[in-house]
Amino acid sequence: MSKPIITLKHVYKNYGDTNVLHDINMTLEAGKFYTLLGPSGSGKTTILRTIGGFVTPSSGDVLFDGQRINDLPANKRQVNTIFQDYALFPHMDVYDNVAFGLTIRKTPKEVIEKKVLRALKLVQLSGYEDRSISELSGGQQQRVAIARALVNEPQVLLLDEALSALDMKLRKEMQVELRDLQQRLGITFLFVTHDQEEALAMSDEIFVMDDGKILQSGTPVDIYDEPVNHFVANFIGESNIVPGKMLSDYRVEFVNKVFECADAGMKPDENVEVVLRPEDLDIVAPDAGKLVVTIDTQLFRGDYYEVIAYDDDHNEWLIHSTNPTKDDQRVGLFFEPEDIHVMRYGESEQAFDARLETYED
Amino acid sequence: MTKKTKWFANGYLTLVFVLLYVPIFYLIMYSFSTGKTMSHYQGFTWAHYVALFQDARMIQIALDTLLLALLSALIATAIGSLGALGIYATKKRQTRNALLSLNNILMVSPDVIIGASFLIFFTFLGIGLGFGSVLMSHIAFEIPIVVLMVLPRLQEMSTTMIDAAEDLGASSWQVLSRVILPAIIPGILAGYFMAFTYSLDDFAVTFFVTGNGFETLSIEIYARARQGIDLEVNALSGILFVFALLLVVGYYLLTQYTAKRQKAGVKRP
Numbered sequence: 001m002s003k004p005i006i007t008l009k010h011v012y013k014n015y016g017d018t019n020v021l022h023d024i025n026m027t028l029e030a031g032k033f034y035t036l037l038g039p040s041g042s043g044k045t046t047i048l049r050t051i052g053g054f055v056t057p058s059s060g061d062v063l064f065d066g067q068r069i070n071d072l073p074a075n076k077r078q079v080n081t082i083f084q085d086y087a088l089f090p091h092m093d094v095y096d097n098v099a100f101g102l103t104i105r106k107t108p109k110e111v112i113e114k115k116v117l118r119a120l121k122l123v124q125l126s127g128y129e130d131r132s133i134s135e136l137s138g139g140q141q142q143r144v145a146i147a148r149a150l151v152n153e154p155q156v157l158l159l160d161e162a163l164s165a166l167d168m169k170l171r172k173e174m175q176v177e178l179r180d181l182q183q184r185l186g187i188t189f190l191f192v193t194h195d196q197e198e199a200l201a202m203s204d205e206i207f208v209m210d211d212g213k214i215l216q217s218g219t220p221v222d223i224y225d226e227p228v229n230h231f232v233a234n235f236i237g238e239s240n241i242v243p244g245k246m247l248s249d250y251r252v253e254f255v256n257k258v259f260e261c262a263d264a265g266m267k268p269d270e271n272v273e274v275v276l277r278p279e280d281l282d283i284v285a286p287d288a289g290k291l292v293v294t295i296d297t298q299l300f301r302g303d304y305y306e307v308i309a310y311d312d313d314h315n316e317w318l319i320h321s322t323n324p325t326k327d328d329q330r331v332g333l334f335f336e337p338e339d340i341h342v343m344r345y346g347e348s349e350q351a352f353d354a355r356l357e358t359y360e361d
Numbered sequence: 362m363t364k365k366t367k368w369f370a371n372g373y374l375t376l377v378f379v380l381l382y383v384p385i386f387y388l389i390m391y392s393f394s395t396g397k398t399m400s401h402y403q404g405f406t407w408a409h410y411v412a413l414f415q416d417a418r419m420i421q422i423a424l425d426t427l428l429l430a431l432l433s434a435l436i437a438t439a440i441g442s443l444g445a446l447g448i449y450a451t452k453k454r455q456t457r458n459a460l461l462s463l464n465n466i467l468m469v470s471p472d473v474i475i476g477a478s479f480l481i482f483f484t485f486l487g488i489g490l491g492f493g494s495v496l497m498s499h500i501a502f503e504i505p506i507v508v509l510m511v512l513p514r515l516q517e518m519s520t521t522m523i524d525a526a527e528d529l530g531a532s533s534w535q536v537l538s539r540v541i542l543p544a545i546i547p548g549i550l551a552g553y554f555m556a557f558t559y560s561l562d563d564f565a566v567t568f569f570v571t572g573n574g575f576e577t578l579s580i581e582i583y584a585r586a587r588q589g590i591d592l593e594v595n596a597l598s599g600i601l602f603v604f605a606l607l608l609v610v611g612y613y614l615l616t617q618y619t620a621k622r623q624k625a626g627v628k629r630p
Contacts, residue, residue: 054524074527087525091543100539101529152529 004063005030005155005188006051006079011060013046013212020046021057022212028156031186033179037199038209039235044192047209048158051190052081065155079156080149084164086141088133094120094144095129101152119151122181139170146178150185157182159191163198175202196236200224208232216349224277228352229343233275240281240317244274244342249359252342255315259290263342265355273343279320280339283307289332293317295325309333385602392595399592409596416593419581426577429492430560433499438553440500441507445548446541448508449515461512467505475502476569483570490572498570499560506559507552514548515541547619554612558605 006028013021021043028034036044049055050062053074062070069077080101088097098119102112120126123143133141142162149157159178163171179202182189193199199206200220207217208231216228227233233241244254249264254274266272286292293309298321307319309331317333325331347355392410396403413419444464451457467475479498480490488494518541526540542549564579571580578601585594 052524052528054527074524075530075532079528081525081528083521083525085519085521087519087521089522089526089540089543100526100531104530104532104535148529 003030004028005065006190007061007063008047008050009061009063011047011050011057011062013043013050013055014058020212021050024060024212024214026207026214026217028188028190030155030188032204033182033189033191033202035191035193035199035203035206036209037193037196037206037235039194042209043212044209045160046212048081048160048190048192051156052079052158053077078154079158080152080154081158081160082145082149082162084161086145086165088141088144088148090133092133093129094125094131094133094136097133097144098148098151100148105152115151116147119147122150123147123177138166139174142166142174146181150181150187154187156188156190159189161192161194164193164195171198178202200236208235210235214349216352226341226352226356227275227343228347228349230273233273233341233343238278238318240276240278242274242276242315244272246270246272246342250337252340255291255311255313257291259340260337261340261342262338263340264359266342266344271345273345275341275343276317276335276339278306278318279304280335281317281319282334283319283321283323283325284332284334286330286332289334291317291333293331293333295327295329295331297327298325300324385598388595389599389602392592392599394592397592399595409592410600413593413596413600419593419597422576422578422581425492425575426561426579429496429499429577430557433496433503433560434553434556437500437503437556438507438549441504441552441556442511442545442549444504445508445511445515445545446537448512464505464508467502468509472502472563472565473569476566479566480569490570491575494570494572495567495575495577498566499563502563502566503556503559506555507549510552510555511545511548514545518544547616550615550619551612554608558608 004027006026008024008026011021011024012019024043024047026047036047038044046055050057053069053072053076057070061068064072064078089100092100095116098116099112102115107115116129117126120128123146125140125143125147128136128140128144133144136144142165145162162178163174166174175198178189178191191199191202203220205217206220206223208215208223210231216223216232223232224236227236227239230241233239242254244252246252246263246266246269247258248268249266250261252259252261252263252272252274291311293311296308296310298308299306304320304322305324307321307325309317309319311317319333344352390402391399393405393407394402395406395408448457448460448464451460476498479494479501483490483494483497522540522544523536526536531539562579563577564583567577567580568583571577576584578597582594582597585591
């Protein structure tokens with residue numbers, strides 16, 4: 001484990017009676033790509049602004065490289081932010097925008113020129129030095145904002161919904177570029193987004209937030225495969241979530257049938273929720289399936305078909321299938337025991353991790 | 362809009378402008394008349410203009426008026442811009458509204474009252490009436506105008522821009538000088554021009570606070586008009602009208618120029 005660069009310890013933020021952040025604990029290691037993922041109003045931008053120095057926590061500590069920085073003003077912190085609306089200076093051209101941080105620090109002119117040109121090259125904007133900001137497209141403005149932050153060689157780069165203003169195609173391109181840039185420079189990135197696909201694609205580690213709390217943190221695969229609760233399961237990708245009952249270890253009952261599963265460590269006959277990812281469900285012949293359903297509708301999504309089916313108890317099932325099916329056809333659904341993920345009601349992340357420890361090797 | 366109402370709207374607009382401009386053109390027309398009165402037009406001459414330019418006293422007053430306007434507008438712009446920044450930076454909404462209301466009250470209160478109160482104030486403090494007292498009172502009534510011109514610029518400025526500047530290491534002073542001021546320059550320019558014209562324009566306040574030694578054009582014109590009709594006044598009015606016209610055109614060109622240089626604002630998502 002490399003050393004932590006930013007640590008948040010029991011950070012709370014209240015505005016009057018409203019609790020915006022609730023007991024936030026997080027550790028960011030140097031050189032990794034982190035994502036804060038959550039719906040709007042979940043407090044992710046507040047965390048970012050706390051680290052950036054624009055919000056003072058009501059209680060708790062913010063540490064940078066082991067030093068408490070709660071009271072350090074934004075202009076003294078070795079972190080840089082890329083804002084959602086880029087916040088470029090409209091009265092300066094591209095060169096002056098990028099050079100801003102360096103001129104403030106009274107860097108010699110030659111050094112500024114070298115660094116600015118290198119930063120612009122890094123974001124593929126060489127030759128745009130004299131352009132005014134209003135002449136640039138959204139994607140180019142985004143790159144200028146990145147160059148303006150990177151030129152100061154920050155240890156941590158904070159990105160606030162940095163890609164949400166771009167169109168789909170450009171956004172995908174910038175995702176790849178940002179990830180690539182982060183890996184080449186080895187800077188810690190903390191990226192805020194409400195787009196789960198973006199978070200899964202780019203991050204080393206994701207913090208899923210809702211209502212001022214971090215619900216779960218972990219690698220994209222962990223969070224996708226083993227969501228800790230209903231909210232996370234629903235927010236990260238599409239899911240089939242049905243109520244069930246844990247009969248004993250590795251045996252779960254749902255839709256009035258008993259299935260073998262890979263989860264354990266719960267009380268006998270405990271009421272639980274069962275998650276089945278739509279891509280884990282395979283459409284087979286009715287007699288070969290663990291469940292039998294009737295196809296209702298299907299939508300062609302390009303790389304897959306999104307199929308909606310109902311079982312005989314009128315539970316809805318969402319299936320991602322590579323092959324088309326026919327409406328109103330009766331088919332079987334097959335899935336492996338590992339595809340079943342069981343969630344307990346109200347289980348915290350710590351309790352979840354502790355339970356996993358008890359039966360996983 | 363139907364043809365009929367459009368015709369009516371255009372007609373109405375024309376009528377309004379004719380009513381507004383006819384008296385001025387009537388006045389200017391007689392400045393070219395050879396006669397001594399405005400009873401009827403008697404043929405073209407530059408004589409009144411020549412007389413005006415040979416009138417050393419009048420030239421002196423014109424220069425004084427110009428100097429007063431330039432200087433008072435400059436000082437008022439500086440103070441007013443800082444005031445606008447102060448109001449903008451006031452976090453508490455009630456305090457901000459109170460400050461803004463105090464500012465607006467000065468805008469709407471009658472000049473006569475402002476002038477009279479200044480006269481009492483200066484006499485009370487023992488400040489002699491003259492250029493100094495006129496300058497001070499002009500600055501005072503120009504400040505609220507400047508505040509009103511600058512404040513909207515500040516309010517439409519993206520707040521994340523200030524955050525970004527701080528984030529990049531700028532101190533409060535650097536944020537102000539390198540980011541905020543360039544962003545509100547158009548407002549400051551507009552404020553300066555407005556203050557300038559208000560100063561040129563003012564009669565009532567000046568009338569109260571000017572002493573014996575100092576006069577502005579509006580005071581002089583008033584004094585001459587009272588003594589009887591003198592076509593030199595018409596010539597002066599003509600020149601002032603052209604000057605005002607040039608001022609408007611100049612302001613328009615200046616704003617066009619600054620707008621072109623900084624097409625304000627980043628494209629919004």
